[in-house]
Amino acid sequence: MHNWKSVAFVTAVSLALCGGARAETLVVGADSSNPPWEYKDKAGNYIGFEIDLVNEIGRRLGMDVKIEDYGFPALFPGVSSGRIQAAISSITITNERLKNASFTQGFYDSDLALVSRENSEIKSLADTSGKAMGAVSATVGEKWIKGNTQKYAFGDYRGYNTQDPLLLDLKAGRIDAAVGDISGIQFAIKAIKGLKVDEQIPTGDKFGIMMPKNSPLLSKVNDVMTEMKKEGFIADLHKKWFGVAPDKSSSTVQERPLPVLQ
Template sequence: MGEAGANCLQGGKMKTNSFFAAAVLLAASVCSVANAAEPLIIGADSSNPPWEYKDTDGNYIGFEIDLCNEIGRRLNMDVKVEDYGFPALFPGVSSGRIQAAISSLTITKERLKGASFTQGYYDSDLALVSRTGSGIEKLSQVSGKTIGAVSASVGEKWVKDNTQKYSIGDYRGYNTQDPLLLDAKAGRIDAAIGDISGIQFAIKKIKGLTVYEKIPTGDQFAIMLPKNSPLLPKINDVITQLKKDGYMAELHKKWFGVAPDANSSTVQERPIPTP
Protein backbone atom coordinates (compact mmCIF):
# COMPACT_ATOMS: atom_id res chain seq x y z
CA MET A 1 0.00 0.00 0.00
CA GLY A 2 1.30 3.42 -0.86
CA GLU A 3 2.00 6.16 1.63
CA ALA A 4 -1.08 8.10 0.58
CA GLY A 5 -3.25 5.01 0.99
CA ALA A 6 -1.75 4.28 4.39
CA ASN A 7 -2.33 7.83 5.50
CA CYS A 8 -5.88 7.67 4.20
CA LEU A 9 -6.48 4.42 6.05
CA GLN A 10 -4.88 5.80 9.17
CA GLY A 11 -6.96 8.95 8.89
CA GLY A 12 -10.07 6.84 8.41
CA LYS A 13 -9.24 4.85 11.51
CA MET A 14 -8.65 8.08 13.43
CA LYS A 15 -11.97 9.46 12.25
CA THR A 16 -13.70 6.21 13.11
CA ASN A 17 -12.04 6.12 16.53
CA SER A 18 -12.89 9.76 17.14
CA PHE A 19 -16.49 9.16 16.12
CA PHE A 20 -16.68 6.09 18.37
CA ALA A 21 -15.17 8.00 21.30
CA ALA A 22 -17.61 10.86 20.79
CA ALA A 23 -20.49 8.41 20.63
CA VAL A 24 -19.36 6.78 23.87
CA LEU A 25 -19.12 10.16 25.58
CA LEU A 26 -22.53 11.16 24.32
CA ALA A 27 -24.06 7.90 25.49
CA ALA A 28 -22.39 8.28 28.87
CA SER A 29 -23.70 11.81 29.13
CA VAL A 30 -27.24 10.70 28.27
CA CYS A 31 -27.06 7.87 30.79
CA SER A 32 -25.71 10.26 33.40
CA VAL A 33 -28.62 12.63 32.88
CA ALA A 34 -31.12 9.76 32.85
CA ASN A 35 -29.70 8.31 36.05
CA ALA A 36 -29.15 11.63 37.78
CA ALA A 37 -30.67 11.55 41.25
CA GLU A 38 -33.80 13.65 41.42
CA PRO A 39 -33.69 15.81 44.56
CA LEU A 40 -36.16 15.05 47.34
CA ILE A 41 -36.83 18.25 49.27
CA ILE A 42 -37.81 17.51 52.87
CA GLY A 43 -38.83 20.07 55.47
CA ALA A 44 -37.91 19.47 59.11
CA ASP A 45 -37.80 21.14 62.49
CA SER A 46 -34.07 21.30 63.16
CA SER A 47 -34.44 21.17 66.96
CA ASN A 48 -36.41 17.97 67.45
CA PRO A 49 -34.01 15.37 68.88
CA PRO A 50 -33.70 12.45 68.53
CA TRP A 51 -35.74 12.66 65.34
CA GLU A 52 -33.87 15.48 63.60
CA TYR A 53 -31.37 18.03 64.87
CA LYS A 54 -27.98 19.47 64.00
CA ASP A 55 -24.62 18.28 65.27
CA THR A 56 -21.79 20.63 66.24
CA ASP A 57 -20.80 20.95 62.57
CA GLY A 58 -24.30 21.97 61.52
CA ASN A 59 -25.12 18.63 59.85
CA TYR A 60 -28.57 17.12 60.22
CA ILE A 61 -28.67 13.90 62.23
CA GLY A 62 -31.42 11.86 63.86
CA PHE A 63 -33.77 8.91 63.47
CA GLU A 64 -35.83 10.43 60.68
CA ILE A 65 -32.77 11.89 58.94
CA ASP A 66 -31.29 8.40 58.72
CA LEU A 67 -34.65 7.09 57.53
CA CYS A 68 -35.04 9.70 54.77
CA ASN A 69 -31.45 9.32 53.60
CA GLU A 70 -32.00 5.56 53.24
CA ILE A 71 -35.28 6.14 51.39
CA GLY A 72 -33.48 8.53 49.04
CA ARG A 73 -30.69 6.03 48.47
CA ARG A 74 -33.12 3.26 47.55
CA LEU A 75 -35.11 5.56 45.26
CA ASN A 76 -31.95 7.02 43.70
CA MET A 77 -32.95 10.50 44.86
CA ASP A 78 -30.71 13.08 46.51
CA VAL A 79 -32.21 14.14 49.84
CA LYS A 80 -32.11 17.82 50.74
CA VAL A 81 -33.37 18.77 54.21
CA GLU A 82 -34.60 22.33 54.71
CA ASP A 83 -35.01 23.94 58.12
CA TYR A 84 -38.61 24.84 59.02
CA GLY A 85 -40.17 25.65 62.35
CA PHE A 86 -42.72 22.99 63.23
CA PRO A 87 -45.86 25.04 62.42
CA ALA A 88 -44.43 26.06 59.01
CA LEU A 89 -44.18 22.44 57.86
CA PHE A 90 -47.89 22.27 57.14
CA PRO A 91 -48.21 25.23 54.76
CA GLY A 92 -44.85 24.21 53.27
CA VAL A 93 -46.28 20.85 52.26
CA SER A 94 -49.72 22.09 51.20
CA SER A 95 -48.18 24.77 48.97
CA GLY A 96 -45.73 22.30 47.40
CA ARG A 97 -42.65 24.27 48.48
CA ILE A 98 -41.41 21.03 50.03
CA GLN A 99 -42.10 17.52 48.76
CA ALA A 100 -42.28 15.91 52.18
CA ALA A 101 -42.02 16.76 55.86
CA ILE A 102 -40.70 15.02 58.95
CA SER A 103 -40.51 15.97 62.64
CA SER A 104 -42.24 13.24 64.64
CA LEU A 105 -45.43 14.06 62.72
CA THR A 106 -48.50 12.26 64.01
CA ILE A 107 -51.13 10.97 61.61
CA THR A 108 -54.47 12.60 62.43
CA LYS A 109 -57.84 12.76 60.69
CA GLU A 110 -57.59 16.54 60.64
CA ARG A 111 -54.19 16.53 58.95
CA LEU A 112 -55.32 13.95 56.42
CA LYS A 113 -57.86 16.44 55.09
CA GLY A 114 -55.08 18.55 53.59
CA ALA A 115 -52.12 16.19 53.27
CA SER A 116 -51.15 12.57 52.70
CA PHE A 117 -49.13 10.37 55.06
CA THR A 118 -47.08 7.24 54.62
CA GLN A 119 -47.76 4.28 56.85
CA GLY A 120 -46.75 4.85 60.45
CA TYR A 121 -43.29 3.76 61.61
CA TYR A 122 -43.27 4.71 65.30
CA ASP A 123 -45.90 4.33 68.02
CA SER A 124 -45.87 7.40 70.24
CA ASP A 125 -47.40 8.56 73.50
CA LEU A 126 -47.38 11.97 75.13
CA ALA A 127 -45.81 12.92 78.44
CA LEU A 128 -46.37 15.37 81.25
CA VAL A 129 -43.04 16.95 82.15
CA SER A 130 -42.33 19.58 84.78
CA ARG A 131 -39.55 20.96 86.92
CA THR A 132 -38.24 18.33 89.31
CA GLY A 133 -39.86 18.95 92.68
CA SER A 134 -42.45 21.35 91.26
CA GLY A 135 -45.31 19.44 92.87
CA ILE A 136 -46.94 18.79 89.50
CA GLU A 137 -46.53 15.06 89.13
CA LYS A 138 -49.98 14.07 87.84
CA LEU A 139 -52.47 15.44 85.36
CA SER A 140 -54.85 15.84 88.28
CA GLN A 141 -52.50 18.54 89.61
CA VAL A 142 -52.54 20.90 86.59
CA SER A 143 -55.72 22.69 87.64
CA GLY A 144 -55.21 26.45 87.30
CA LYS A 145 -51.66 25.98 85.97
CA THR A 146 -49.98 27.28 82.80
CA ILE A 147 -49.20 24.43 80.43
CA GLY A 148 -47.01 24.66 77.31
CA ALA A 149 -46.65 22.61 74.12
CA VAL A 150 -45.14 22.95 70.65
CA SER A 151 -47.57 24.89 68.44
CA ALA A 152 -49.56 22.80 65.92
CA SER A 153 -48.36 19.59 67.60
CA VAL A 154 -50.45 16.75 68.99
CA GLY A 155 -49.36 17.99 72.41
CA GLU A 156 -51.06 21.31 71.76
CA LYS A 157 -54.21 19.55 70.54
CA TRP A 158 -54.26 17.43 73.68
CA VAL A 159 -53.99 20.52 75.91
CA LYS A 160 -56.81 22.31 74.08
CA ASP A 161 -59.02 19.22 74.06
CA ASN A 162 -58.47 18.63 77.77
CA THR A 163 -58.39 22.16 79.17
CA GLN A 164 -61.87 21.90 80.62
CA LYS A 165 -61.44 18.31 81.85
CA TYR A 166 -58.34 19.17 83.88
CA SER A 167 -59.21 22.86 84.55
CA ILE A 168 -55.97 24.03 82.92
CA GLY A 169 -55.46 27.69 83.74
CA ASP A 170 -53.57 28.93 80.68
CA TYR A 171 -51.83 27.60 77.57
CA ARG A 172 -48.62 28.79 75.91
CA GLY A 173 -47.43 27.63 72.47
CA TYR A 174 -43.80 27.36 71.30
CA ASN A 175 -42.22 27.00 67.86
CA THR A 176 -39.78 24.30 69.00
CA GLN A 177 -39.24 21.94 71.91
CA ASP A 178 -36.08 23.43 73.47
CA PRO A 179 -37.56 26.78 74.58
CA LEU A 180 -40.65 24.92 75.79
CA LEU A 181 -38.57 22.73 78.09
CA LEU A 182 -36.29 25.56 79.17
CA ASP A 183 -39.33 27.60 80.22
CA ALA A 184 -40.65 24.60 82.15
CA LYS A 185 -37.29 24.25 83.88
CA ALA A 186 -37.17 27.96 84.73
CA GLY A 187 -40.74 27.97 86.03
CA ARG A 188 -42.04 30.35 83.39
CA ILE A 189 -44.65 27.69 82.71
CA ASP A 190 -45.78 25.09 85.22
CA ALA A 191 -45.54 22.02 82.99
CA ALA A 192 -45.30 20.88 79.39
CA ILE A 193 -47.01 18.26 77.25
CA GLY A 194 -45.14 16.65 74.35
CA ASP A 195 -43.91 13.52 72.62
CA ILE A 196 -42.47 11.26 75.29
CA SER A 197 -39.53 10.00 73.21
CA GLY A 198 -38.36 13.48 72.26
CA ILE A 199 -38.74 14.77 75.80
CA GLN A 200 -36.92 11.81 77.36
CA PHE A 201 -34.05 12.32 74.91
CA ALA A 202 -33.91 16.08 75.57
CA ILE A 203 -33.92 15.97 79.36
CA LYS A 204 -30.75 13.89 79.35
CA LYS A 205 -29.07 17.25 78.66
CA ILE A 206 -31.63 19.67 80.11
CA LYS A 207 -31.29 18.69 83.76
CA GLY A 208 -33.88 19.53 86.38
CA LEU A 209 -36.90 18.18 84.49
CA THR A 210 -38.78 14.95 85.11
CA VAL A 211 -41.33 13.04 83.05
CA TYR A 212 -44.02 12.41 85.62
CA GLU A 213 -46.86 10.85 83.67
CA LYS A 214 -47.22 8.99 80.38
CA ILE A 215 -50.33 9.84 78.36
CA PRO A 216 -51.35 6.96 76.04
CA THR A 217 -52.54 8.14 72.62
CA GLY A 218 -52.34 5.31 70.08
CA ASP A 219 -50.59 7.78 67.75
CA GLN A 220 -48.11 6.91 65.02
CA PHE A 221 -45.42 9.01 63.37
CA ALA A 222 -45.13 9.09 59.58
CA ILE A 223 -43.81 11.16 56.67
CA MET A 224 -46.22 13.84 55.47
CA LEU A 225 -46.54 14.69 51.77
CA PRO A 226 -48.79 16.93 49.65
CA LYS A 227 -52.25 15.51 49.14
CA ASN A 228 -52.16 12.54 46.72
CA SER A 229 -48.47 13.08 45.97
CA PRO A 230 -47.12 10.68 43.28
CA LEU A 231 -44.20 10.05 45.65
CA LEU A 232 -46.48 8.59 48.32
CA PRO A 233 -46.65 4.97 47.04
CA LYS A 234 -42.93 4.97 46.19
CA ILE A 235 -41.82 6.18 49.61
CA ASN A 236 -44.37 3.97 51.36
CA ASP A 237 -43.12 0.87 49.51
CA VAL A 238 -39.57 1.61 50.65
CA ILE A 239 -40.73 1.94 54.26
CA THR A 240 -42.33 -1.49 53.94
CA GLN A 241 -39.03 -2.87 52.63
CA LEU A 242 -37.13 -1.24 55.51
CA LYS A 243 -39.42 -2.92 58.01
CA LYS A 244 -39.14 -6.33 56.37
CA ASP A 245 -35.35 -6.31 56.01
CA GLY A 246 -34.77 -5.17 59.61
CA TYR A 247 -33.48 -1.68 58.86
CA MET A 248 -36.18 0.03 60.94
CA ALA A 249 -35.51 -2.21 63.93
CA GLU A 250 -31.79 -1.40 63.76
CA LEU A 251 -32.61 2.31 63.50
CA HIS A 252 -34.73 2.05 66.63
CA LYS A 253 -31.88 0.35 68.50
CA LYS A 254 -29.44 3.03 67.34
CA TRP A 255 -31.48 5.99 68.56
CA PHE A 256 -33.38 4.58 71.55
CA GLY A 257 -30.98 1.91 72.76
CA VAL A 258 -33.55 -0.88 72.71
CA ALA A 259 -35.25 -3.10 70.15
CA PRO A 260 -38.77 -2.09 69.12
CA ASP A 261 -41.76 -4.15 70.21
CA ALA A 262 -42.35 -6.97 67.74
CA ASN A 263 -45.93 -5.81 67.14
CA SER A 264 -45.12 -2.13 66.82
CA SER A 265 -45.44 -0.04 63.67
CA THR A 266 -41.64 0.13 63.58
CA VAL A 267 -41.64 -3.57 62.68
CA GLN A 268 -45.05 -4.39 61.25
CA GLU A 269 -46.34 -3.11 57.91
CA ARG A 270 -49.26 -0.70 58.22
CA PRO A 271 -51.71 0.53 55.57
CA ILE A 272 -51.44 4.00 54.06
CA PRO A 273 -53.80 6.07 56.23
CA THR A 274 -56.96 7.49 54.70
CA PRO A 275 -59.15 10.40 55.87
Protein backbone atom coordinates (compact mmCIF):
# COMPACT_ATOMS: atom_id res chain seq x y z
CA MET A 1 0.00 0.00 0.00
CA HIS A 2 1.27 3.46 -0.88
CA ASN A 3 1.75 6.03 1.81
CA TRP A 4 -0.93 8.64 1.07
CA LYS A 5 1.28 11.48 2.35
CA SER A 6 4.00 10.51 -0.12
CA VAL A 7 1.48 10.37 -2.95
CA ALA A 8 0.14 13.81 -2.06
CA PHE A 9 3.65 15.24 -1.96
CA VAL A 10 4.58 13.78 -5.35
CA THR A 11 1.32 15.03 -6.86
CA ALA A 12 1.92 18.56 -5.57
CA VAL A 13 5.46 18.59 -6.95
CA SER A 14 4.25 17.26 -10.31
CA LEU A 15 1.59 19.97 -10.57
CA ALA A 16 4.15 22.66 -9.82
CA LEU A 17 6.57 21.27 -12.39
CA CYS A 18 3.81 21.07 -14.99
CA GLY A 19 2.92 24.70 -14.47
CA GLY A 20 0.09 24.42 -11.96
CA ALA A 21 1.76 27.03 -9.79
CA ARG A 22 2.51 29.44 -12.64
CA ALA A 23 0.75 32.78 -12.92
CA GLU A 24 -1.82 33.29 -15.64
CA THR A 25 -0.53 35.27 -18.62
CA LEU A 26 -2.11 38.43 -19.98
CA VAL A 27 -1.30 38.58 -23.70
CA VAL A 28 -1.20 42.20 -24.87
CA GLY A 29 -0.92 43.31 -28.49
CA ALA A 30 0.98 46.52 -29.20
CA ASP A 31 2.32 48.52 -32.13
CA SER A 32 6.03 48.69 -31.32
CA SER A 33 6.52 51.85 -33.41
CA ASN A 34 4.35 54.19 -31.37
CA PRO A 35 6.53 56.27 -29.02
CA PRO A 36 6.12 57.39 -26.31
CA TRP A 37 3.28 54.94 -25.76
CA GLU A 38 5.11 51.75 -26.77
CA TYR A 39 8.37 51.18 -28.62
CA LYS A 40 11.60 49.21 -28.30
CA ASP A 41 14.85 50.37 -26.77
CA LYS A 42 18.26 49.55 -28.27
CA ALA A 43 18.25 46.19 -26.51
CA GLY A 44 14.89 45.26 -28.05
CA ASN A 45 12.89 45.65 -24.84
CA TYR A 46 9.43 47.18 -24.91
CA ILE A 47 9.22 50.53 -23.15
CA GLY A 48 6.69 53.36 -23.02
CA PHE A 49 3.75 54.84 -21.13
CA GLU A 50 1.31 52.04 -21.93
CA ILE A 51 3.96 49.34 -21.41
CA ASP A 52 4.46 50.65 -17.88
CA LEU A 53 0.68 50.78 -17.48
CA VAL A 54 -0.09 47.18 -18.50
CA ASN A 55 2.92 45.77 -16.65
CA GLU A 56 1.65 47.38 -13.45
CA ILE A 57 -1.88 46.12 -14.11
CA GLY A 58 -0.51 42.61 -14.58
CA ARG A 59 1.53 42.88 -11.38
CA ARG A 60 -1.50 43.95 -9.36
CA LEU A 61 -3.61 41.15 -10.84
CA GLY A 62 -0.89 38.56 -10.19
CA MET A 63 -0.55 37.90 -13.94
CA ASP A 64 2.48 37.67 -16.18
CA VAL A 65 2.32 40.15 -19.09
CA LYS A 66 3.40 39.07 -22.57
CA ILE A 67 3.66 41.82 -25.18
CA GLU A 68 3.16 40.77 -28.82
CA ASP A 69 4.13 43.02 -31.72
CA TYR A 70 1.23 43.98 -34.02
CA GLY A 71 0.88 46.68 -36.62
CA PHE A 72 -1.91 49.04 -35.55
CA PRO A 73 -4.59 47.79 -38.00
CA ALA A 74 -3.91 44.16 -36.95
CA LEU A 75 -4.78 44.89 -33.32
CA PHE A 76 -8.50 44.91 -34.07
CA PRO A 77 -8.84 41.41 -35.60
CA GLY A 78 -6.33 40.21 -32.99
CA VAL A 79 -8.68 41.27 -30.20
CA SER A 80 -11.94 40.21 -31.89
CA SER A 81 -10.53 36.72 -32.59
CA GLY A 82 -9.26 36.34 -29.02
CA ARG A 83 -5.63 35.85 -30.10
CA ILE A 84 -4.76 38.67 -27.74
CA GLN A 85 -6.55 39.49 -24.48
CA ALA A 86 -5.87 43.21 -24.61
CA ALA A 87 -4.51 45.81 -27.01
CA ILE A 88 -2.68 49.07 -26.43
CA SER A 89 -1.28 51.69 -28.83
CA SER A 90 -3.04 54.98 -28.02
CA ILE A 91 -6.37 53.41 -29.10
CA THR A 92 -9.22 55.90 -29.05
CA ILE A 93 -12.54 54.72 -27.61
CA THR A 94 -15.20 55.14 -30.31
CA ASN A 95 -18.78 54.01 -30.69
CA GLU A 96 -17.84 52.14 -33.87
CA ARG A 97 -15.11 50.17 -32.07
CA LEU A 98 -17.42 49.39 -29.15
CA LYS A 99 -19.58 47.36 -31.55
CA ASN A 100 -16.87 44.69 -31.79
CA ALA A 101 -14.75 45.17 -28.67
CA SER A 102 -14.86 46.31 -25.07
CA PHE A 103 -12.78 49.09 -23.55
CA THR A 104 -11.61 50.01 -20.10
CA GLN A 105 -12.31 53.51 -18.86
CA GLY A 106 -10.27 56.18 -20.59
CA PHE A 107 -6.87 57.03 -19.12
CA TYR A 108 -5.73 59.84 -21.44
CA ASP A 109 -7.52 62.74 -23.14
CA SER A 110 -6.12 63.17 -26.65
CA ASP A 111 -6.27 65.83 -29.31
CA LEU A 112 -4.95 65.52 -32.86
CA ALA A 113 -2.23 67.58 -34.48
CA LEU A 114 -1.61 68.86 -38.00
CA VAL A 115 2.10 68.48 -38.81
CA SER A 116 4.12 69.60 -41.83
CA ARG A 117 7.71 70.38 -42.83
CA GLU A 118 9.40 73.36 -41.20
CA ASN A 119 9.92 75.00 -44.61
CA SER A 120 6.35 74.33 -45.70
CA GLU A 121 3.89 77.07 -46.62
CA ILE A 122 1.37 75.27 -44.41
CA LYS A 123 0.78 77.14 -41.15
CA SER A 124 -2.70 75.90 -40.26
CA LEU A 125 -5.60 73.87 -41.64
CA ALA A 126 -6.57 76.90 -43.69
CA ASP A 127 -3.49 76.24 -45.85
CA THR A 128 -4.22 72.59 -46.69
CA SER A 129 -6.41 72.96 -49.77
CA GLY A 130 -5.20 70.55 -52.44
CA LYS A 131 -2.43 69.20 -50.20
CA ALA A 132 -1.54 65.50 -50.04
CA MET A 133 -2.40 64.22 -46.56
CA GLY A 134 -1.31 61.17 -44.58
CA ALA A 135 -2.18 59.32 -41.37
CA VAL A 136 -1.72 55.92 -39.75
CA SER A 137 -4.39 53.59 -41.13
CA ALA A 138 -7.42 52.76 -38.95
CA THR A 139 -6.67 55.62 -36.54
CA VAL A 140 -8.79 58.59 -35.54
CA GLY A 141 -6.37 60.73 -37.55
CA GLU A 142 -7.34 58.88 -40.73
CA LYS A 143 -11.02 59.12 -39.85
CA TRP A 144 -10.68 62.86 -39.23
CA ILE A 145 -8.99 63.46 -42.58
CA LYS A 146 -11.62 61.49 -44.48
CA GLY A 147 -14.43 63.22 -42.60
CA ASN A 148 -13.04 66.70 -43.28
CA THR A 149 -11.75 66.31 -46.85
CA GLN A 150 -14.65 68.25 -48.34
CA LYS A 151 -14.47 71.01 -45.70
CA TYR A 152 -10.75 71.70 -46.25
CA ALA A 153 -10.51 70.48 -49.88
CA PHE A 154 -7.63 68.12 -49.10
CA GLY A 155 -5.81 66.53 -52.02
CA ASP A 156 -4.71 62.89 -52.17
CA TYR A 157 -4.67 60.72 -49.05
CA ARG A 158 -2.16 58.02 -48.11
CA GLY A 159 -2.46 55.58 -45.17
CA TYR A 160 0.48 54.02 -43.30
CA ASN A 161 0.88 51.02 -41.00
CA THR A 162 2.92 52.92 -38.40
CA GLN A 163 3.88 56.48 -37.52
CA ASP A 164 7.59 56.40 -38.45
CA PRO A 165 7.13 55.85 -42.22
CA LEU A 166 4.32 58.42 -42.18
CA LEU A 167 6.59 61.12 -40.75
CA LEU A 168 9.58 60.09 -42.86
CA ASP A 169 7.47 60.36 -46.02
CA LEU A 170 6.31 63.77 -44.83
CA LYS A 171 9.90 64.89 -44.28
CA ALA A 172 10.88 63.58 -47.74
CA GLY A 173 8.04 65.50 -49.40
CA ARG A 174 6.00 62.49 -50.54
CA ILE A 175 3.04 63.96 -48.68
CA ASP A 176 2.44 67.58 -47.65
CA ALA A 177 0.96 67.17 -44.17
CA ALA A 178 -0.11 64.55 -41.65
CA VAL A 179 -2.67 64.26 -38.87
CA GLY A 180 -2.18 62.14 -35.77
CA ASP A 181 -2.20 62.01 -31.98
CA ILE A 182 -0.50 65.17 -30.75
CA SER A 183 1.48 63.53 -27.95
CA GLY A 184 2.95 60.87 -30.23
CA ILE A 185 3.81 63.42 -32.91
CA GLN A 186 5.41 65.86 -30.47
CA PHE A 187 7.52 63.05 -29.07
CA ALA A 188 8.53 61.76 -32.54
CA ILE A 189 9.58 65.08 -34.06
CA LYS A 190 12.17 65.55 -31.33
CA ALA A 191 14.11 62.85 -33.20
CA ILE A 192 12.83 63.41 -36.75
CA LYS A 193 14.09 66.94 -37.35
CA GLY A 194 12.62 69.33 -39.88
CA LEU A 195 8.94 68.90 -38.92
CA LYS A 196 6.60 71.18 -37.00
CA VAL A 197 3.15 71.07 -35.41
CA ASP A 198 0.97 73.64 -37.14
CA GLU A 199 -2.33 73.31 -35.31
CA GLN A 200 -3.87 71.37 -32.43
CA ILE A 201 -7.20 69.80 -33.36
CA PRO A 202 -9.58 69.32 -30.38
CA THR A 203 -11.39 65.96 -30.39
CA GLY A 204 -12.70 65.11 -26.93
CA ASP A 205 -11.22 61.63 -27.51
CA LYS A 206 -9.93 59.31 -24.80
CA PHE A 207 -7.51 56.40 -24.99
CA GLY A 208 -8.43 53.10 -23.32
CA ILE A 209 -7.25 49.50 -23.25
CA MET A 210 -9.16 47.49 -25.86
CA MET A 211 -10.27 43.97 -24.93
CA PRO A 212 -12.45 41.25 -26.51
CA LYS A 213 -16.16 41.96 -26.34
CA ASN A 214 -17.47 41.25 -22.83
CA SER A 215 -14.08 39.93 -21.70
CA PRO A 216 -14.23 38.31 -18.23
CA LEU A 217 -11.07 40.27 -17.39
CA LEU A 218 -12.57 43.66 -18.25
CA SER A 219 -13.98 44.55 -14.83
CA LYS A 220 -10.82 43.36 -13.05
CA VAL A 221 -8.53 45.43 -15.27
CA ASN A 222 -10.84 48.44 -15.00
CA ASP A 223 -10.99 48.22 -11.20
CA VAL A 224 -7.19 48.17 -11.05
CA MET A 225 -7.08 51.26 -13.28
CA THR A 226 -9.41 53.07 -10.88
CA GLU A 227 -7.13 52.11 -7.99
CA MET A 228 -4.08 53.34 -9.92
CA LYS A 229 -5.73 56.68 -10.68
CA LYS A 230 -6.66 57.21 -7.02
CA GLU A 231 -3.08 56.48 -5.98
CA GLY A 232 -1.65 58.85 -8.60
CA PHE A 233 0.22 56.08 -10.43
CA ILE A 234 -1.08 56.99 -13.91
CA ALA A 235 -0.47 60.70 -13.23
CA ASP A 236 3.13 59.79 -12.39
CA LEU A 237 3.41 57.99 -15.75
CA HIS A 238 2.25 61.19 -17.44
CA LYS A 239 5.02 63.14 -15.69
CA LYS A 240 7.58 60.48 -16.59
CA TRP A 241 6.78 60.31 -20.31
CA PHE A 242 5.59 63.84 -21.10
CA GLY A 243 7.54 65.86 -18.54
CA VAL A 244 4.48 67.60 -17.09
CA ALA A 245 1.69 66.76 -14.68
CA PRO A 246 -1.72 65.98 -16.19
CA ASP A 247 -4.66 68.30 -15.70
CA LYS A 248 -6.42 67.39 -12.45
CA SER A 249 -9.77 67.14 -14.25
CA SER A 250 -8.43 64.81 -16.97
CA SER A 251 -9.14 61.11 -17.37
CA THR A 252 -5.51 60.45 -16.43
CA VAL A 253 -6.46 61.51 -12.90
CA GLN A 254 -10.23 61.12 -12.57
CA GLU A 255 -12.17 57.85 -12.61
CA ARG A 256 -14.41 57.46 -15.66
CA PRO A 257 -17.33 55.08 -16.30
CA LEU A 258 -16.85 52.00 -18.44
CA PRO A 259 -17.60 53.02 -22.05
CA VAL A 260 -20.83 51.61 -23.45
CA LEU A 261 -22.21 51.49 -26.97
CA GLN A 262 -24.43 54.52 -27.58
